[in-house]
Amino acid sequence: MIFKTEYFESIGLADIREKVARGERLTAEEGLRLFECPEPLAVGALANFSRSRMHGQRAYYVVNRHVNYTNVCVNACTFCAYQREEEEQSGAFRLTTEDVLQKLASSPAVPREVHIVGGCHPKLPLSYFEEMLSAIRAEYPETVLKCFTAVEIGHFAQLEGIDSGEVLKRLQRAGLDMLPGGGAEIFAPRVREQVCPRKLTGDQWLDVHRKAHALGMKTNCTMLFGHIETREERLDHLIRLRELQDEHHGFVCFIPLPFLTENSALRIDHPLTGLEKLRTIAVSRLMLDNVPHIKAYWVMLGVKEAQAALKFGADDFDGTVVEEKIGHEAGASTSQGMTREGIREMIEGCGFSPVERDSYFNSVEEQC
Amino acid sequence: MLNRIFEKVIAGERIGFDEADLLYCEADFHELGTLAHAVRMRKHPEKAVTYVVDRNINYSNVCTCGCKFCAFYKAPDAEGGYVLDFDELDRKIEETLALGGTQILMQGGHHPDLPLSWYEDMLRHIKANHAVHVHAFSPPEIVYFSELNDMTPREVIRRLHEAGLDSIPGGGAEILVDSVRSEIAPRKCPAGEWLGVMEDAHHLGLKTTATMMFGHVETARQRLEHLFAVRELQDRTGGFTAFIPWTFQPDHTALSHCRKLTSIEYLRMLAVSRIVLDNVDNVQVSWVTMGPDISQLALFFGGNDFGSTMIEENVVKAAGVSFRLSRDEIHRLVRDAGFEPRQRSMDYTVLEDR
Numbered sequence: 001m002i003f004k005t006e007y008f009e010s011i012g013l014a015d016i017r018e019k020v021a022r023g024e025r026l027t028a029e030e031g032l033r034l035f036e037c038p039e040p041l042a043v044g045a046l047a048n049f050s051r052s053r054m055h056g057q058r059a060y061y062v063v064n065r066h067v068n069y070t071n072v073c074v075n076a077c078t079f080c081a082y083q084r085e086e087e088e089q090s091g092a093f094r095l096t097t098e099d100v101l102q103k104l105a106s107s108p109a110v111p112r113e114v115h116i117v118g119g120c121h122p123k124l125p126l127s128y129f130e131e132m133l134s135a136i137r138a139e140y141p142e143t144v145l146k147c148f149t150a151v152e153i154g155h156f157a158q159l160e161g162i163d164s165g166e167v168l169k170r171l172q173r174a175g176l177d178m179l180p181g182g183g184a185e186i187f188a189p190r191v192r193e194q195v196c197p198r199k200l201t202g203d204q205w206l207d208v209h210r211k212a213h214a215l216g217m218k219t220n221c222t223m224l225f226g227h228i229e230t231r232e233e234r235l236d237h238l239i240r241l242r243e244l245q246d247e248h249h250g251f252v253c254f255i256p257l258p259f260l261t262e263n264s265a266l267r268i269d270h271p272l273t274g275l276e277k278l279r280t281i282a283v284s285r286l287m288l289d290n291v292p293h294i295k296a297y298w299v300m301l302g303v304k305e306a307q308a309a310l311k312f313g314a315d316d317f318d319g320t321v322v323e324e325k326i327g328h329e330a331g332a333s334t335s336q337g338m339t340r341e342g343i344r345e346m347i348e349g350c351g352f353s354p355v356e357r358d359s360y361f362n363s364v365e366e367q368c
Numbered sequence: 369m370l371n372r373i374f375e376k377v378i379a380g381e382r383i384g385f386d387e388a389d390l391l392y393c394e395a396d397f398h399e400l401g402t403l404a405h406a407v408r409m410r411k412h413p414e415k416a417v418t419y420v421v422d423r424n425i426n427y428s429n430v431c432t433c434g435c436k437f438c439a440f441y442k443a444p445d446a447e448g449g450y451v452l453d454f455d456e457l458d459r460k461i462e463e464t465l466a467l468g469g470t471q472i473l474m475q476g477g478h479h480p481d482l483p484l485s486w487y488e489d490m491l492r493h494i495k496a497n498h499a500v501h502v503h504a505f506s507p508p509e510i511v512y513f514s515e516l517n518d519m520t521p522r523e524v525i526r527r528l529h530e531a532g533l534d535s536i537p538g539g540g541a542e543i544l545v546d547s548v549r550s551e552i553a554p555r556k557c558p559a560g561e562w563l564g565v566m567e568d569a570h571h572l573g574l575k576t577t578a579t580m581m582f583g584h585v586e587t588a589r590q591r592l593e594h595l596f597a598v599r600e601l602q603d604r605t606g607g608f609t610a611f612i613p614w615t616f617q618p619d620h621t622a623l624s625h626c627r628k629l630t631s632i633e634y635l636r637m638l639a640v641s642r643i644v645l646d647n648v649d650n651v652q653v654s655w656v657t658m659g660p661d662i663s664q665l666a667l668f669f670g671g672n673d674f675g676s677t678m679i680e681e682n683v684v685k686a687a688g689v690s691f692r693l694s695r696d697e698i699h700r701l702v703r704d705a706g707f708e709p710r711q712r713s714m715d716y717t718v719l720e721d722r
Contacts, residue, residue: 001399040705045402273661273704274660274662274664302661308632311398311632345627350633
């Protein structure tokens with residue numbers, strides 16, 4: 001065997017390997033050494049070790065449905081290919097509650113989870129969202145409603161002139177179960193000023209999730225990487241997520257999102273390569289020792305890279321999705337959806353056992 | 369047991385079939401890749417990744433073979449069949465040379481109406497008009513020409529070589545096991561004839577490559593049988609410059625029900641190929657089927673060559689997969705992986721100052 005102490009000594013990672021084996025927390029400096037290690041498979045093996053300790057040979061997926069209710073957004077983030085400034089602009093759209101229900105009814109299977117996100121629409125009142133949630137809840141009593149990023153929650157609060165905690169309470173009463181992890185981007189103010197100056201700050205994003213966790217809501221978290229941020233800023237982002245997680249353990253899953261360059265106003269000199277995506281996923285697994293799951297989001301990674309990601313720390317293949325707009329407007333070349341059978345075969349082909357899950361990662365295998 | 373195999377490989381010893389089987393089926397993914405990478409670094413310690421600038425020219429898509437895995441061919445009486453004329457060929461070669469290309473990879477189908485003299489004329493025409501390396505005609509084409517013209521494959525190779533053929537691509541190998549071939553490509557030459565053409569070519573002084581298309585109806589053991597057949601011939605001739613495994617792309621083919629292999633399965637096979645084929649210098653990664661992300665990762669699973677820039681590619685594209693990579697993009701992927709990109713010729717001589 002190759003991955004013995006001497007091997008990790010020869011590449012200068014023996015101490016980190018020891019810490020990982022003992023389950024000890026890694027520092028930012030150690031994270032950086034993992035990023036800089038010229039042997040990607042050694043880092044992948046460490047991440048795989050952590051992943052296997054937590055999840056064995058299991059790899060999860062969910063039968064879900066994405067709905068994007070609008071692309072009208074006041075934020076105009078430079079990396080976004082999806083946003084339209086106002087409803088009158090060409091390509092702009094906004095769904096009614098009836099439209100949303102119709103889309104859900106057309107899903108090939110009753111979704112176990114509905115993932116609804118949109119933009120920061122300048123006019124839609126909170127009651128619009130409350131009505132939408134209540135209507136879906138009435139129709140789909142068992143489905144988990146995972147809706148609205150922290151960015152949208154912050155925007156609703158501002159528009160209504162109330163606290164974001166109050167927004168969360170009202171939406172929870174209307175049927176909201178979980179928050180998706182979007183809008184986190186990179187927390188560092190230097191980066192946000194350049195790529196999403198109008199969006200809520202990193203602290204505000206974390207604060208919305210803290211409030212959701214305090215209400216007993218589970219949430220996910222993300223990181224959009226591969227634009228103008230440094231590896232140090234990625235590590236800072238991961239550590240801030242890790243610190244919040246220590247408070248309430250409300251994060252279920254971390255989703256590393258590679259930045260796709262097409263159709264985006266943000267021009268970058270060094271677009272991500274496949275190796276850097278895998279390194280980032282592996283380092284995320286190793287740094288986020290208190291976040292149970294890491295997603296290989298195939299829509300953004302591409303199917304083949306997402307398969308490889310399962311060996312670099314990820315344990316979740318996301319879902320069947322059906323109709324995704326945000327990543328595809330940015331140039332994602334993946335198809336819009338995958339079948340349950342397709343996902344299961346693929347997971348098995350990667351050497352893992354597929355486990356169909358709910359939004360909280362409880363196995364629903366016996367119900368299939 | 370697995371440990372002992374690792375030790376053997378690290379010590380530079382050859383492994384046998386059962387050992388390869390155990391590695392392929394049992395070894396940990398990252399360990400297997402790292403072992404293959406160690407073999408690759410021993411063979412190529414210079415930390416470089418090579419590639420060739422060339423173009424796949426398909427002189428015809430007319431083919432009597434009707435292989436089940438193919439989405440490119442047209443039967444002789446079907447609509448959409450073509451044969452390139454020499455003007456079109458000239459234009460394609462000139463474009464290739466203008467882009468810094470050094471060779472053309474030319475393959476077609478089994479065209480029932482073209483005599484050997486047509487191919488000889490084409491080669492003479494190319495050589496008279498362009499300074500370009502001609503890497504052309506896979507073994508099944510050579511065998512087909514020999515049957516059509518009633519001569520031995522050796523005689524066909526000799527005549528084509530005389531007319532200007534420089535080397536032979538390793539296509540049409542699929543899986544070099546006859547029970548597999550009779551299922552997916554019943555009218556294509558059997559494994560022994562494929563190997564025979566390569567042996568003849570090597571004896572006549574032509575270098576060739578060898579490929580493997582896996583992930584259709586074959587078993588894991590049959591993939592290994594393929595590797596061992598290549599290794600055995602290479603022991604006798606030393607004429608293979610590179611081994612190029614890729615996964616079958618099922619869309620739009622008669623085998624579209626086959627499950628698409630995952631990148632993990634591709635990388636395992638690549639690594640085992642690098643380890644088993646201790647007598648073949650180079651192993652190519654397949655960005656055409658795997659895309660830029662996985663082909664870059666494959667540089668740590670035994671691959672030391674990025675293949676070709678493929679200014680033109682038609683066959684895989686017909687099966688619904690179309691990745692494009694420019695020379696700059698190949699350079700960026702290679703450098704980001706920690707290697708220096710080096711343009712090469714067909715025989716893996718590095719070309720300077722390109």
